[in-house]
Every structure is written in C-alpha cells, then in structure tokens.
Amino acid sequence: EDKVVQSPLSLVVHEGDTVTLNCSYEVTNFRSLLWYKQEKKAPTFLFMLTSSGIEKKSGRLSSILDKKELFSILNITATQTGDSAVYLCAVDNAGGTSYGKLTFGQGTILTVHP
Amino acid sequence: DTGVSQNPRHKITKRGQNVTFRCDPISEHNRLYWYRQTLGQGPEFLTYFQNEAQLEKSRLLSDRFSAERPKGSFSTLEIQRTEQGDSAMYLCASSLSAGFYTGELFFGEGSRLTVL
Numbered sequence: 083e084d085k086v087v088q089s090p091l092s093l094v095v096h097e098g099d100t101v102t103l104n105c106s107y108e109v110t111n112f113r114s115l116l117w118y119k120q121e122k123k124a125p126t127f128l129f130m131l132t133s134s135g136i137e138k139k140s141g142r143l144s145s146i147l148d149k150k151e152l153f154s155i156l157n158i159t160a161t162q163t164g165d166s167a168v169y170l171c172a173v174d175n176a177g178g179t180s181y182g183k184l185t186f187g188q189g190t191i192l193t194v195h196p
Numbered sequence: 197d198t199g200v201s202q203n204p205r206h207k208i209t210k211r212g213q214n215v216t217f218r219c220d221p222i223s224e225h226n227r228l229y230w231y232r233q234t235l236g237q238g239p240e241f242l243t244y245f246q247n248e249a250q251l252e253k254s255r256l257l258s259d260r261f262s263a264e265r266p267k268g269s270f271s272t273l274e275i276q277r278t279e280q281g282d283s284a285m286y287l288c289a290s291s292l293s294a295g296f297y298t299g300e301l302f303f304g305e306g307s308r309l310t311v312l
Contacts, residue, residue: 086238116299123305124200124287125239130299170238174299182229182291182301183252186238 084109084175088187096195099161103190105171106153113174113181115147115154120168120189128156128169161194168192198222200304202288208310209278217273217307221290228271229301230263231287239287245271246293278311285309 085108095101107115114132118125129138131147131154138145142161147154158165168191172184201220209215221228226247231239242261243253247268260278265271275282285308289301 114299123285124303125301126303127300172238181297182227182244182289183241184231184239184301185241188236189238 084173084185086171086173086185086187088169088171088190090190091188092191092193094193094195095161097162099194100157100159101161101192103156103158103169103171103192104153105155105187107171107173107185107187108152109173109175109185111175112149116172116174116184117145117154117156118170118172120170121166125170158192161192163194163196166192166194200288200290200302202286202304202307204307205305206308206310208312210312211280212277214274214276215278215309216275217286217288217309219271219273219288219304220269221271221288222302224292225290225302226268226293227291228265229289229291230271230273231289231303233285233287233306234283242273242286275309278309280311283309283311 087106089104114130116130117128129145134149142159145156168189170189172186203218229244230242233239243263245265248265260276263273285306287306289303291301
C-alpha cells in the first residue's frame with residue numbers, strides 16, 4: 083500500500099525562526115511529489131517536484147526531493163504568523179494519464195507565534 | 197469568483213439518510229476530483245473524472261457512494277444510507293488536462309458532512 087509520512091506532526095515556533103518539514107514516501111509508481119498549504123479549508127498548491135536534487139523556491143519557501151532516499155523537505159525561512167497552517171505532502175502515484183490521484187500524508191501543523 | 201465552488205458547505209443528517217453534494221469546477225478545467233478529509237488527516241482520494249467520464253474510483257469506496265459529472269461540467273457526489281463513519285469534509289478539486297498539468301489541483305472549500 084502506498085504511504086506518505088510527514089514529520090513532525092506539529093511544530094510551534096516564533097516569528098523569524100526557520101523550520102524544516104519532512105516527508106517520506108513509499109509508492110509503487112512515483113510520478114511526482116507535491117506540497118500544499120491548508121490554512122482553513124481549501125489546500126493551496128506550493129510546489130511540484132519530479133527530479134532529485136533540484137530545489138524549487140518561492141519567496142521564503144523552498145523544497146527539494148531525494149528520489150533515492152524517498153523523501154522531501156520543505157523549508158520556510160524567517161517565518162511569519164501568516165505561515166501558520168497545515169502543510170500537506172502528497173505523492174502522485176498513478177500510472178499512465180491518471181495524474182492528480184494523490185496520496186497525502188497526515189500533515190504538519192505549523193504554528194508561528196509573534 | 198472563478199474558483200471551485202461546492203454546495204452545500206455544511207450538511208447535518210441522520211444516519212440512514214441520503215445526501216448529495218455539488219461541485220462546480222473552474223470552467224476551463226476538464227479534470228475533476230473528489231477527496232475526503234477527516235480531522236487530523238490528509239485528504240483521501242475518492243474518484244476522478246476526465247470530462248464526463250469517471251476514470252477511476254478508489255477501491256476503498258463503498259457502493260453507497262456514487263459520483264456523476266453529466267456533460268462534463270459540474271459534478272455531484274451522492275452518499276446513500278449514510279453512516280456515522282461518513283462524517284468528514286468532502287473536497288472537490290479540478291485541474292487542467294494532460295498536456296497542461298502542472299501538479300496544481302485547485303480545491304474548493306469543501307462540504308462538511310455530519311452524520312448523527
């Protein structure tokens with residue numbers, strides 16, 4: 083059975099801290115790894131990673147994938163209270179044209195205090 | 197608002213009743229997905245459509261669940277004879293088709309179901 087495990091499950095930091103969120107996976111037919119942010123209701127897309135060692139960056143957020151060790155990390159530098167959310171890691175594990183069928187991890191709850 | 201729209205946002209029902217949720221995707225998206233999320237867990241894939249065709253359904257999905265997407269536009273998810281274990285947030289998402297897929301699923305805000 084395909085599996086995505088995130089750690090830590092929750093994290094409390096102060097504004098300005100740097101955090102690293104972890105995601106490991108076991109899937110039979112890997113296509114890509116994705117990170118989403120869920121603040122209240124709807125998850126919103128952050129990154130899609132398909133190749134090892136290539137960092138994706140957007141502002142203070144960055145992510146990298148290691149396909150040999152089967153994990154990814156999401157880094158957030160200089161955290162702000164607006165970064166407080168659940169961060170979801172997912173793997174697109176479908177073959178053929180069935181992309182978008184994602185297996186999600188349980189999420190990391192990040193709380194940033196002023 | 198041109199995002200993914202879901203209705204109703206909240207539904208409280210008694211065990212054994214049928215419920216139906218509706219999803220209106222972003223208009224130019226021909227892929228539509230249903231996911232279910234329970235408290236403290238990530239979303240779980242239920243089914244997806246390419247235009248009006250339902251291409252895959254999770255094998256974990258009970259026969260009490262059925263989804264349609266007539267004419268390839270909006271979609272409905274029906275749960276028959278609801279059980280307390282069906283209580284969850286039902287999320288709909290849409291995306292572009294194969295040649296334009298970027299990994300981004302656009303999620304709606306969900307329909308929360310509570311079965312008493």
